[in-house]
Amino acid sequence: DIQMTQSPSSMSASVGDRVTITCRASQGISSWLAWYQQKPGKAPKLLIYAASSLQSGVPSRFSGSGSGTDFTLTISSLQPEDFATYYCQQGNSFPITFGQGTRLDIK
Amino acid sequence: EVQLVESGGGLVQPGGSLRLSCAASGFTFSSYWMHWVRQAPGKGLVWVSRINSDGSSTSYADSVRGRFIISRDNAKNTLYLQVNSLRAEDTAVYYCARDRDGPNYYMDVWGKGTTVTVSS
Numbered sequence: 001d002i003q004m005t006q007s008p009s010s011m012s013a014s015v016g017d018r019v020t021i022t023c024r025a026s027q028g029i030s031s032w033l034a035w036y037q038q039k040p041g042k043a044p045k046l047l048i049y050a051a052s053s054l055q056s057g058v059p060s061r062f063s064g065s066g067s068g069t070d071f072t073l074t075i076s077s078l079q080p081e082d083f084a085t086y087y088c089q090q091g092n093s094f095p096i097t098f099g100q101g102t103r104l105d106i107k
Numbered sequence: 108e109v110q111l112v113e114s115g116g117g118l119v120q121p122g123g124s125l126r127l128s129c130a131a132s133g134f135t136f137s138s139y140w141m142h143w144v145r146q147a148p149g150k151g152l153v154w155v156s157r158i159n160s161d162g163s164s165t166s167y168a169d170s171v172r173g174r175f176i177i178s179r180d181n182a183k184n185t186l187y188l189q190v191n192s193l194r195a196e197d198t199a200v201y202y203c204a205r206d207r208d209g210p211n212y213y214m215d216v217w218g219k220g221t222t223v224t225v226s227s
Contacts, residue, residue, distance in 0.1 A: 043217035091212030
């Protein structure tokens with residue numbers, strides 16, 4: 001199975017900050033990577049697919065990059081509604097696997 | 108409106124069974140691969156199973172293979188997960204999700220989830 005490791009596991013930031021979350025795959029996955037946002041008690045929401053493609057309706061302050069084993073999710077200017085948990089997910093091979101999550105809190 | 112609505116969760120004893128359902132609306136259900144993903148209390152997301160658009164092909168996580176069965180009824184626009192031989196570690200919220208442009212394994216529409224609690 002492909003292991004997905006996110007860093008950091010949690011972080012605090014302020015509204016307006018630029019934030020970067022990283023995700024590393026245990027083996028190469030080309031660009032088969034997605035990022036999701038989840039708020040407490042809610043279902044996950046797809047933000048980025050194919051490593052860097054923005055899902056329809058997602059604000060442009062979210063962006064993704066990377067290929068192979070190393071990937072990043074960047075939020076260019078944090079908004080109050082962005083405080084949530086973020087997960088990466090590989091779609092290269094079964095079983096599909098998720099990172100452990102990065103909890104983003106208000107500083 | 109594109110929507111997925113899960114049902115069928117509940118409290119069940121270890122060794123018991125449930126059938127989870129996911130009703131789809133607002134899109135052509137028969138054209139999409141579908142997934143089940145679960146989340147134990149306070150934990151992360153774990154992929155459980157997937158099924159292709161006509162139901163002829165399925166995949167499972169090792170932790171549920173042989174105990175869970177995914178299926179679909181395209182005439183009823185409904186996805187199912189039969190969960191058998193339940194264990195305490197199966198306690199979770201179970202989400203159904205649509206594969207964005209199958210098969211590419213990105214999940215673009217999610218239901219709100221149904222809760223399965225395994226306890227005596």
